[in-house]
Amino acid sequence: MSVAKGTLEIRNLSKTYVVDNNPLQILKNINITFPAGAFVSILGSSGCGKTTLLRIMLGLETSYDGDALIDGEKIEGPGSNRGIVFQDHRLLPWLTVGENVAFGLDKLNRKAKKLLVDEHLKLVGLSGFEGAYPAQLSGGMAQRVAIARALSNKPEILLLDEPLGALDALTRMYMQKELERLWELEKITMIMVTHDIDEAIYLSDKIIIMSSRPGIINKIINIPATRPRDRASSEFMQIKAEILNEFHLGSEYPFAYAI
């Protein structure tokens, strides 16, 4: 494989907040490599510091011990080489869908902007919606627009902060397929924070399981490369059981005997 851009490395990273004069360690000695072009999920219950980790990768959080590197260079702040999709779509209600997608494209002229907006709305299946306002969209559609906005900047790395957490179960599964399709098409690194185990198994090459207080990496699970994944396959179930065990939620009897 050629040296593709979009490798993110976290090295010996620790982060401590001070709450009421008491130091509270959020992240402790985190080491992860996100290979270029991979889909990696960070799985953990709330409070495990996964959002803080994402903010560090995004460049919004810059005071910590250790290193956060993109293609070998230290992250100094937010940059156009990274895109972000938040849990809430965070579209600006006073802008049209088209204007929202063009939010990060200020430096381009009108024509180039329009080209990119059209391209990315088409990519997420929302051609023709550029004149609509966010309030006219359903939750799933709004999140598609948010993804289009993040991708229109042509990032090397797309960060996803529980991107489907606010959607209903069925829409969520459709959107997981969508994310997979976009990932295969764009060939960029995607890093997703989630607490949905199925979602993580369905989408990821690698799952990083974190536990809380302080946030440490418990386990890294590599998922076999076959895609698309069958949510009902025994392989899928086995990985799920393995992850559930990590959270002490496993069945006392392995499912194979329980049937």
Place this chain on the structure above:
Amino acid sequence: MSISKKTKAFLGGSIVPLVLVIVWQYVASSGYIASFILPSPGKVIDTFVTNFVEKAYATHIAASLKRVMIGFLIGTVSGFSFGLLMGLSRTAEKIFGPFFNVIRQVPIIGFIPLIIMWFGVTELPRIMIITVAAFYPVTLNTFAGIRNVPKEYFELSSVYGYKGLKLIRRIVIPAALPSITTGITLALGMSWAMLMAAELFIQTYFGIGTRIQLGRDKFNMALVIVGIITVGSLGFFMTTIVEQLAKALDRGRIIQKEN
């Protein structure tokens, strides 16, 4: 036959005035109340017509309109600037906030003797009190609107490198716009209210308030009522224009409300 929503709203809104006029007509023609105290609707319409036939009444309306417009505009622009400053800067809020919050507790009419002493019975104090009346609501609502801009929008902005003037112009003001336009609409109402105070307490030859005063002095209540109706209609008309402008500026979120 179906009646449109608008027609229904209009018919609904007409019920109260219609009943009032009928009761008024009944009481006036019953003879219990002297006609110089409560003139009949017919007498008022007569006065209305003769007033509007005279060119002089137009001069009075123009004088009042000019006062309101100047005071309202200066008050709105300065209120917006001041609200913006206090909203954006905690330091400015600390310096000006307490003084502002104390002084606005004083009813504006309370300042009239003072400003007459300082500026004389001239046009300046009349416009000044209208300006102050418009200034308060615009300041307060601009300030509140800015402070209530969701922090998520700021986070999004920093991801996309929006800062300084660009952040204010493209994010802060649009996000605060509904609150700002509420302030402006309130300011217009306050301006009309204070116009009456300005014209009744600070003697002048021209203005609708002057006509109301004249009607009182001459025991001509029809003239007073004509003045009241004139002020009411003009105020309603101007408020409607401002509300429509506000709606036009805020298309995306109006849709949200209708859904």
